[in-house]
Amino acid sequence: MxxxxxxxxxxxxxxxxxxxxxxxxxxxxxxxxxxxxxxxxxxxxxxxxxxxxxxxPDVVDAIIKQVNKHMHLLVYGEFIQSPQAELAHALTEALGYDLDNVFLVNSGSEAIEGAMKLAKRFTGKRKLVAFNKAYHGSTQGALSIIGDEEFRRGYRPLLPGIVHLEFNDVNEFDHIDSNTAAVIVETVQGEAGYIPPHPGYLAALREKCDEVGALLIFDEIQAGFGRTGSLFAFQRENVRPDIVTLAKGMGGGMPIGAFVSRKEIMDALKENPILGHITTFGGHPVSSAAALASLKVIRDGExxxxxxxxxxxxxxxxxxxxxxxxxxxxxxxxxxxxxxxxxxxxxxxxxxxxxxxxxxxxxxxxxxxxxxxxxxxxxxxxxxxxxxxxxxxxxx
Structure with missing residues (x-):
């Protein structure tokens, strides 16, 4: 054998x-x-x-308890399931800044895909601004915005309308204009080798997005859930995003992700067409239970x-x-x-x-x-x- x-x-x-x-x-x-x-x-x-x-042990206990109740029941968003609802509420409390609507998915790449779709759907615009040496995932949409041509080259054509800027350089903000649906930025650049934002940089991005009517998306997939010395890295800068993407440390070792926004923005996915973003296993009840337990451990223990x-x-x-x-x-x-x-x-x-x-x-x-x-x-x-x-x- x-x-x-x-x-x-x-x-x-x-x-x-x-x-x-x-x-x-x-x-x-x-x-x-x-x-x-x-x-x-x-x-x-x-x-x-x-x-x-x-x-x-708290995560293991939560998983066992949930498995003994039920696992997958129906595609995301149809049945009321307590692990999903309680996790969504806990996330909105933890994030603050009127980020009150959570769409649960399976991974960081899926969170990015959902956030990109949401920004385009809500604004009616198609241009996306991202950053060189950024990493957001390997699916086709996420690959379009990562900041390394060597990784993109073999899979073209990718999404059109993507502009890449240098991270921490406010002199390139002129590329963020009235045609921009969203600016997508890691709150700490991960695969570039852990590059933090310069003091005031995220605030300057917020101001520029407000000026041109673009959404600001913070990628907290690698930086979130306590890793940078605050619950979420953007909270150290006290800057309000329009959409936040989460995954990795979210699940306590189980696969789960989310994109989070305000209800007025998230509602754009409900019509023209309905079911504008759907997922079968997003917010799996076992992963949701694990994520809720993990978040509680992090918050209770600071x-x-x-x-x-x-x-x-x-x-x-x-x-x-x-x-x-x-x-x-x-x-x-x-x-x-x-x-x-x-x-x-x-x-x-x-x-x-x-x-x-x-x-x-x-x-x-x-x-x-x-x-x-x-x-x-x-x-x-x-x-x-x-x-x-x-x-x-x-x-x-």
Missing amino acids: ASTKQLFFANLAQTTDFPLALEMEKAEGCTIWDVNGKPYIDLISGISVSNIGHRH LWKNALEGEKRFRKLLVHDLIREVRGMGYMLAIQLDTFERVQKVIEYCLEKGVITDWFLFNETALRIAPPLTLSNEEIDRSCKIILEGIEKTRN
């Missing part, structure tokens, strides 16, 4: 010719164990997903404060002459090195020593640090020691 590893390579579609191919057995808190019992400190949270750690304190500890410890910069916000940190070869060697060393880190799609010369918000000081100290050893060994 074929081994699991053989089945993985024979039957699962691969995204590269060089997957990590670690065969994992279980996970708990900030640790993942492979089939040989070797533990790994997870410094990337499944790419900003496991914000409260793996298999948090876990975003852990990201702020942990950031200080990482910055204090990650000092080395080969580190050009430690950049980012909260638990969205990038260790900037000089070459991909050096990054690759450090990642390999860390894996050998039981620490999982990664690079970035649009910045291959930096290491990703995005651990669960529950990471302990001891785990930080051990991780930094191993990272620094790995960097030092690249001198050879």
